[in-house]
Amino acid sequence: xxxxxxxxxxxxxxxxxxxxxxxRRLLPNVRVRVTEQNPEGATFxxxxxxxxxxxxxxxxxxxxxxQMIIPLMENWENMTLNLPAGQVTLDGxxxxxxxxxxxxxxxxxxxxxxxxxxxxxxxxxxxDELKADIVIGADGLNSLVRRTFxxxxxxxxxxxxxxxxxxxxxxxxxxxxxxxxxxxxGPLNAHHYRFSPDRSTFIIECxxxxxxxxxxxxxxxxxxxxxxxxLFKKTxxxxxxxxxxxxxxxxxxxxxxxxxxxxxxxxxxxxxSAHFSxxxxxxxxxxxSISLVQSLKNHTNIDEALAxxxxxxxxxxxxxxxxATTSAVWYESxxxxxxxxxxxxxxxxxxxxxxxxxxxxxxxxPTFAGAYQxxxxxxx
Ligand SMILES: Cc1cc2nc3c(=O)[nH]c(=O)nc-3n(C[C@H](O)[C@H](O)[C@H](O)COP(=O)(O)OP(=O)(O)OC[C@H]3O[C@@H](n4cnc5c(N)ncnc54)[C@H](O)[C@@H]3O)c2cc1C
Numbered sequence: 023x024x025x026x027x028x029x030x031x032x033x034x035x036x037x038x039x040x041x042x043x044x045x046r047r048l049l050p051n052v053r054v055r056v057t058e059q060n061p062e063g064a065t066f067x068x069x070x071x072x073x074x075x076x077x078x079x080x081x082x083x084x085x086x087x088x089q090m091i092i093p094l095m096e097n098w099e100n101m102t103l104n105l106p107a108g109q110v111t112l113d114g115x116x117x118x119x120x121x122x123x124x125x126x127x128x129x130x131x132x133x134x135x136x137x138x139x140x141x142x143x144x145x146x147x148x149x150d151e152l153k154a155d156i157v158i159g160a161d162g163l164n165s166l167v168r169r170t171f172x173x174x175x176x177x178x179x180x181x182x183x184x185x186x187x188x189x190x191x192x193x194x195x196x197x198x199x200x201x202x203x204x205x206x207x208g209p210l211n212a213h214h215y216r217f218s219p220d221r222s223t224f225i226i227e228c229x230x231x232x233x234x235x236x237x238x239x240x241x242x243x244x245x246x247x248x249x250x251x252x253l254f255k256k257t258x259x260x261x262x263x264x265x266x267x268x269x270x271x272x273x274x275x276x277x278x279x280x281x282x283x284x285x286x287x288x289x290x291x292x293x294x295s296a297h298f299s300x301x302x303x304x305x306x307x308x309x310x311s312i313s314l315v316q317s318l319k320n321h322t323n324i325d326e327a328l329a330x331x332x333x334x335x336x337x338x339x340x341x342x343x344x345x346a347t348t349s350a351v352w353y354e355s356x357x358x359x360x361x362x363x364x365x366x367x368x369x370x371x372x373x374x375x376x377x378x379x380x381x382x383x384x385x386x387x388p389t390f391a392g393a394y395q396x397x398x399x400x401x402x
């Protein structure tokens with residue numbers, strides 16, 4: 023790509039850092055710089071999950087980064103649903119998880135080793151401050167780049183109805199688990215899984231009525247952490263939840279009609295969001311990076327390269343974003359579904375996307391499928 027000599031990236035999350043690394047690897051003659059508002063080492067959240075095959079995408083494009091990340095990952099084969107009426111194991115629903123902080127650290131170390139300048143503690147107030155052939159908006163959900171060129175990007179932003187708070191736990195869990203509980207104020211669900219040998223993510227979710235009954239909106243994060251620690255005392259084995267910007271929120275549903283505005287381009291959460299229940303936001307962000315850098319490598323004209331990125335990547339991301347939306351909507355009535363027998367509940371959960379047929383279920387989760395078939399035949 024002869025026209026291209028300088029790229030500026032806004033945001034040092036997974037999308038921004040990974041894009042910088044790939045640019046250095048695949049376009050070694052292009053200067054690239056990353057700007058990040060947070061100080062080095064500061065980030066939100068705890069662990070993130072990837073579906074089992076999700077990391078293979080890293081292997082071919084950047085085996086070094088893949089090798090640095092793999093030893094930091096926790097893996098498991100099954101998923102567990104804990105319901106007031108009993109426990110169900112979903113065999114074959116494998117995931118891997120990593121600390122978000124560690125993932126960003128590894129990407130930063132790799133970027134530094136490749137000589138990429140990363141300016142921390144630099145909050146950009148205007149995109150005009152960046153002079154380059156291309157400005158990449160990897161600046162997350164509240165993207166300045168997206169807001170600046172909103173007329174072209176045409177974002178649609180709504181919020182799912184449920185409320186959630188992203189906590190951490192100081193104990194590991196055997197598998198990715200969801201614990202559904204009934205309380206006097208309504209039902210709650212915790213999505214919990216270990217992301218290191220001694221730390222877990224613990225996301226608590228509830229419907230609007232329960233949220234209001236508890237009065238979570240009037241509490242600070244410490245107060246709600248205390249109450250939630252108590253509600254999930256048995257699951258947490260008496261330990262206290264850990265906080266890190268763990269305020270109650272509603273998950274945003276964002277999709278931009280266009281990802282390119284002139285020489286400004288969006289990747290990751292700046293362009294789209296995917297509900298955490300299918301664990302895909304980080305993967306999507308990093309796959310956007312791969313697609314964008316590949317397009318820049320494959321085209322000599324910058325505008326054609328950016329158009330090719332959008333054309334190639336949008337339909338793929340759209341499928342995953344839609345699956346995430348279907349999943350998020352399923353959770354909006356999980357309290358009602360808790361009246362089902364545990365195996366019926368589990369079946370409803372597994373088939374929520376509409377893409378899991380009985381035939382596929384038998385292949386993916388044979389033990390569960392067998393138990394469910396037996397249960398159904400006894401009910402008849
Ligand atoms: C509760 C919850 C659970 C999740 N669980 C998972 C999961 O299990 N698996 C998964 O894959 N994903 C998960 N995600 C989603 C995942 O966190 C995001 O999809 C991912 O972080 C997107 O990466 P990104 O680089 O696009 O954006 P971000 O990680 O948000 O990074 C954007 C960066 O830009 C910086 N920035 C923003 N504005 C400016 C500015 N003006 N100047 C300078 N810097 C700026 C920010 O400080 C930030 O560092 C979860 C999200 C939530 C909320």
